[in-house]
Amino acid sequence: MKSTAIANANIALTKYWGKREDKLILPHQSSVSVTLHGLTATTTVEFDKKYSQDVFLLNGQEQSGEELERVVDILNILRQRAGSALHTKVMSTNNFPTVAGFASSAAGAAALALAASKAIGLSLDEIELSILARQNSGSGTRSVSGGFVQWLRGEKNDGSDSYGIQLANEKHWPEFRILACITTRQAKKIKSRAGMKQSVANCPYYSAWKESANKDSDEMKKLILKKDFTALGQLAEHNCLKMHAVMMATTPSIIYWNEKTVQLMHAIIEWREQGLECYFTMDGGPQVKIICLAKDVAEIIKRVKEQGIDEVLECRPGEGVRSTDNHLF
Ligand code: DP6
Numbered sequence: 001m002k003s004t005a006i007a008n009a010n011i012a013l014t015k016y017w018g019k020r021e022d023k024l025i026l027p028h029q030s031s032v033s034v035t036l037h038g039l040t041a042t043t044t045v046e047f048d049k050k051y052s053q054d055v056f057l058l059n060g061q062e063q064s065g066e067e068l069e070r071v072v073d074i075l076n077i078l079r080q081r082a083g084s085a086l087h088t089k090v091m092s093t094n095n096f097p098t099v100a101g102f103a104s105s106a107a108g109a110a111a112l113a114l115a116a117s118k119a120i121g122l123s124l125d126e127i128e129l130s131i132l133a134r135q136n137s138g139s140g141t142r143s144v145s146g147g148f149v150q151w152l153r154g155e156k157n158d159g160s161d162s163y164g165i166q167l168a169n170e171k172h173w174p175e176f177r178i179l180a181c182i183t184t185r186q187a188k189k190i191k192s193r194a195g196m197k198q199s200v201a202n203c204p205y206y207s208a209w210k211e212s213a214n215k216d217s218d219e220m221k222k223l224i225l226k227k228d229f230t231a232l233g234q235l236a237e238h239n240c241l242k243m244h245a246v247m248m249a250t251t252p253s254i255i256y257w258n259e260k261t262v263q264l265m266h267a268i269i270e271w272r273e274q275g276l277e278c279y280f281t282m283d284g285g286p287q288v289k290i291i292c293l294a295k296d297v298a299e300i301i302k303r304v305k306e307q308g309i310d311e312v313l314e315c316r317p318g319e320g321v322r323s324t325d326n327h328l329f
Contacts, residue, residue, distance in 0.1 A: 001086070002046040003118035004328065007110035007321040009039040009102035010142045011178050011281065011289055013224075013236045014216040015243045016151065017192075017209070018200040024159040025138045028200070029213035032150045032220040033142040036178060037170065037318030041107035043092040044328040045115040051087035058092050058108070066193075070105075074112055074136050082120045090116070091328045096313070101188070101285035102180070109133040109140020110321045118323060129321065130163035146170045146320035148224045150217060167224050170317040177297055179290040181304050182311035183260035192284040195247065195254045203250040209242055233279030233291050240281040247284075258286045260309060267307055276300065 016031040056063045056071045063071070071090055079085065092108050113133040117124045124132065126144055134141035134151075141162075142149045147169040154162030200206055216239045223232040247254035261282060268280045268290065278292040278300055292300055294316075301312050 001048060001119050001121070002044065002327060003115045004042065004044040004324050004326060005111040005114035005118070005321055006040050006042050006324055007107045007114070007143045008035045008037060008146075008318040009041070009096065009107040010035045010139065010149065011102060011315075012139065012142075012283065013232065013281065013291070014213060014220045014239045015283070016138055017213070017243045017246060018196045018206065019138070021157070021159070022197070024162075025134050025141075026157075026159050026162050027138055027151065027153050028210045030151060030153040030217035031142070031213070032148065032167070032217050032224070033139070034148050034176065034178065035143060035146050035170065035318045035320065036102070036315040039094075039096040039102060039107065039313075039315060039318075041092055041094050041111045042324070042326075042328060043090065043108060043111035043115045045088055045090050045112070045119040046329075047084065047086040047088050047119050049086060051089055054088050054090070056090045056092075059094060070136050071112060074116060074132060077132065077135065078116055078120045078122065082122055084120055086120075088116070088119070089329070093328065097182075098187075101283055101287035105137035106139035106143045109136035110143035112136055113140070113144065114321045114323060126166075126320075127163050131159060134159070134162065134164075144321050147172055147317050150221055153214065166320075167221055170319055173224070173227055173317060175294040176317055177292050177294055178315045179292060179297065179300060179304070180313040180315065181264060181288045181290060181309050182313075183264065183286050183288060183309060184258055188256060188285045190254050190256075190284070195250070195284060198252070198254070199246050199250040203246050205246050205249050209246045212242060213239065229293060230277065233277070236281050236291055237279045244282065254284075256282065256285050260307075261286045261288055264288045264304070264307055264309065267303065271300070271303060276303075
């Protein structure tokens with residue numbers, strides 16, 4: 001009863017920041033992302049009577065506390081569904097640095113959902129997998145499908161209508177690029193989960209953010225289908241700034257940017273004025289993700305390096321979660 005899955009990270013073009021229900025991970029807003037080729041989490045899950053408890057190793061390190069609990073939550077859902085009492089060993093590795101600041105748990109959540117459900121003998125469809133991944137990490141619901149994905153907020157209390165749907169697959173827009181610029185290698189201090197809970201609890205702008213983010217998500221869907229790059233970039237940038245405004249206006253304030261983040265934001269605006277079309281987006285961290293088209297990648301990377309930022313990862317739209325026979329143990 002062993003199975004292995006590979007999933008890619010994703011970057012939100014319109015963001016998720018805030019839960020209406022914590023345990024099931026139900027968001028206040030729909031969000032839209034692009035799944036990124038080459039940034040993978042590989043996860044092997046084995047259910048066996050030789051295990052007396054659930055063990056979870058991430059990048060070689062045994063996990064405890066919240067990290068372990070989030071995995072056990074998924075295993076418990078599956079055990080109940082399959083009528084099994086077996087414990088597991090779960091091993092997961094990422095091929096990209098956590099510091100890159102891609103909603104770090106998303107790829108792992110999607111890989112866990114597929115590997116664990118197969119290992120226990122269940123064959124889940126894409127929606128069921130997305131609902132399962134969501135309960136490990138919200139952004140994980142968007143890494144189940146490839147290409148461009150919308151995570152529907154849903155209305156129901158049981159979460160059965162809150163999942164990711166593919167808007168267009170990874171071949172839809174082959175020129176689309178994300179450049180992840182690493183402004184610092186220091187770990188962030190506030191995790192997204194804790195930060196967004198604070199924002200929902202006390203940010204005075206929260207309800208305005210919730211409403212406008214929901215509208216942005218639906219508008220983003222249209223722009224992706226039309227491949228309207230300029231409008232997409234403008235909307236993604238504005239949506240990101242609104243989310244960070246909410247973070248900053250939370251008590252205690254959440255300021256993820258460093259001086260390099262801000263320097264690069266200004267530079268990107270200036271390059272655009274000079275005719276080099278690119279836009280920024282940042283998640284719960286200081287790294288700047290540049291949205292651009294393939295034809296401008298070389299010039300943009302050159303300019304980013306001139307700003308004193310040496311590490312840049314180039315990503316294009318990638319595939320959804322899939323199984324492999326290359327088990328990690
Ligand atoms: C800022 O999915 O990491 O990256 O659901 O608590 O696991 P949990 O949070 P997570 O939050 C991601 C927040 C974000 C925006 C986004 O990816 O939409």
